[in-house]
Amino acid sequence: MQTLVTDQPEEAARHLNRGETVAFPTETVYGLGADALDPDAVAGIFRAKGRPSDNPLIVHVSSPDQISEVAQEIGDDARRLIERYFPGPLTLVLNKRDTLPDIVSAGLPTVGVRCPAHPQAAEFLRHCNHPVAAPSANVSGRPSPTDWQTVEHDLDGRIACLLRGEPSTIGLESTIVDCTTEPPLLLRSGAISLEALRELVPDIEVATSCRKGETPKSPGQKYRHYSPEAEIILVETSLKNLPTQPPAAWIGLSTPPAGATKSLQCRDLNEYARVLFGFFRTCDAEGIREIYCELPREEGIGRAIRERLVKAAG
Numbered sequence: 001m002q003t004l005v006t007d008q009p010e011e012a013a014r015h016l017n018r019g020e021t022v023a024f025p026t027e028t029v030y031g032l033g034a035d036a037l038d039p040d041a042v043a044g045i046f047r048a049k050g051r052p053s054d055n056p057l058i059v060h061v062s063s064p065d066q067i068s069e070v071a072q073e074i075g076d077d078a079r080r081l082i083e084r085y086f087p088g089p090l091t092l093v094l095n096k097r098d099t100l101p102d103i104v105s106a107g108l109p110t111v112g113v114r115c116p117a118h119p120q121a122a123e124f125l126r127h128c129n130h131p132v133a134a135p136s137a138n139v140s141g142r143p144s145p146t147d148w149q150t151v152e153h154d155l156d157g158r159i160a161c162l163l164r165g166e167p168s169t170i171g172l173e174s175t176i177v178d179c180t181t182e183p184p185l186l187l188r189s190g191a192i193s194l195e196a197l198r199e200l201v202p203d204i205e206v207a208t209s210c211r212k213g214e215t216p217k218s219p220g221q222k223y224r225h226y227s228p229e230a231e232i233i234l235v236e237t238s239l240k241n242l243p244t245q246p247p248a249a250w251i252g253l254s255t256p257p258a259g260a261t262k263s264l265q266c267r268d269l270n271e272y273a274r275v276l277f278g279f280f281r282t283c284d285a286e287g288i289r290e291i292y293c294e295l296p297r298e299e300g301i302g303r304a305i306r307e308r309l310v311k312a313a314g
Ligand code: AMP
Pocket: 055, 056, 057, 058, 093, 105, 108, 110, 111, 112, 134, 135, 136, 173, 176, 187, 217, 218, 219, 220, 221
């Protein structure tokens, strides 16, 4: 398959409307989309990524009005979150409509729904005939792509079209909240923090999938994820020297330790989130064997960074 690279959302949408797979930029990470109401098209996503069929996809809508095409009744908590954070980096798990193909939800009675704020993504979705099912646009198991070049590296020749845009500004996947449970559950941390969610939904709880060593609640969380080839070593405090032989790398907020072949000191948590997956990819390309990652404090987007780092460390 020849992969067409384009800057035109409308052209990308024409491919999607023909039942093909299309990668597109969003503010979180790049997604790989197909028509959510066309099971054959959605099967193309699983094929291209090598994704296990029991891992559900998030459905992307162009506006909150479109949610009713894929989900049933919306409760009060979900409604408050939608009013405040759609469009934005938040996915809500709702009860699905019977008309949504089972392949999208991996057989679950629920569906994850998100409305991206990214201008190109929004324009692309507006030109699509139906909501768009889209996981991250990487080969399954690799870190999510935050720029178009990484999508091309992973999926060139395996997808019909790549909508080229700027690098993702957030760099980590969306926050996921399950609104079908009482109380609602945070299934995956992201840029919209637990603190911010609690302002609207005070009784929200953190799912066991987000806690270390417990059984995942969100299906995808059981898979190895976000992982570079290099070994990830977590460090809680700043290091003076790397306790290893090169080639080893370091990333964090403190002053980099001596002895790192490669290091990246981030100015703040937002930058840490934005550059993390790209750093993993570069380290792999440069043959780095170990990556020391400084765990940030568990507040704001720091919780999401920690969650990804703990998973990447396995
Ligand atoms: P990705 O966009 O590649 O991060 O994949 C989407 C993730 O969303 C999956 O790994 C699931 O963990 C989660 N997800 C999607 N739909 C649901 C759902 N209906 N219930 C719980 N989690 C979901």
